[in-house]
Amino acid sequence: MDTAERTCLAVELVLTKKHGLKPAEAKRMLQNSVFYQTLQEDPIFVGHRSADFWAKEILDEYSVPH
Amino acid sequence: MIKNVGSSNGMLHTKLIWYVEWCSLIHWIWVDCRDCRDTHFVMPMTRRKFVYNNRIDHSKHLRCEAGSNQQVPPKYHYVSGPLADGNMADLLLVRERMMSVEDFLAEVVSIGEQISLHTKEAVNCLTGTGVRLC
Numbered sequence: 001m002d003t004a005e006r007t008c009l010a011v012e013l014v015l016t017k018k019h020g021l022k023p024a025e026a027k028r029m030l031q032n033s034v035f036y037q038t039l040q041e042d043p044i045f046v047g048h049r050s051a052d053f054w055a056k057e058i059l060d061e062y063s064v065p066h
Numbered sequence: 067m068i069k070n071v072g073s074s075n076g077m078l079h080t081k082l083i084w085y086v087e088w089c090s091l092i093h094w095i096w097v098d099c100r101d102c103r104d105t106h107f108v109m110p111m112t113r114r115k116f117v118y119n120n121r122i123d124h125s126k127h128l129r130c131e132a133g134s135n136q137q138v139p140p141k142y143h144y145v146s147g148p149l150a151d152g153n154m155a156d157l158l159l160v161r162e163r164m165m166s167v168e169d170f171l172a173e174v175v176s177i178g179e180q181i182s183l184h185t186k187e188a189v190n191c192l193t194g195t196g197v198r199l200c
Contacts, residue, residue, distance in 0.1 A: 003153050003173075006153065006155060006156055006159060006165070007153060007155040007156075009159065009164070010155035010156070010158040010159050011155065013158060013159075013162060014158065044151070046155075047151075047152065047153040047154060047155070048154060049154055049155075050154045050155065050157065050158070051154070051155040051157075051158040052158075053154075054155070
């Protein structure tokens, strides 16, 4: 598993375990997020923030309270 | 660049030149630090474990062989040495036991040198000598 895949896995875990999203929903939100786009373009930038931080960014993007 | 100019009366007396590049500014700051405890890691694996200790949030996961962590409680006035890079999201995988600590440590690489100040005493040692536009 490369760094980008590990990062996605970690963010998905936060979305499902901490914020209660269903796995399919978490994956769909993640793959259509600005986070995912940023991860493809600048993985080093993304790597400087925690999975918790990115999960909250995704929830904010979809206006999901957390 | 860190220059050790020796000790005085058995106390640590280190004169440092600290420079930070940020946007178009270069800050040149002299640091005259007396009685400050410091640590400068030269062993890469020790440094990696120190970085790991600083990034985790549960003391039970501390790698004691690294000797310390910086946060619980702050143990050093300042820390100098390699600037560590790595993937923060991996820490969650370590916590969930989906990645080993050893694999995490292997991913930590140095991308330069840094000095970080962690106590008021260390900050009080700073003397600003100006800012130069470049």
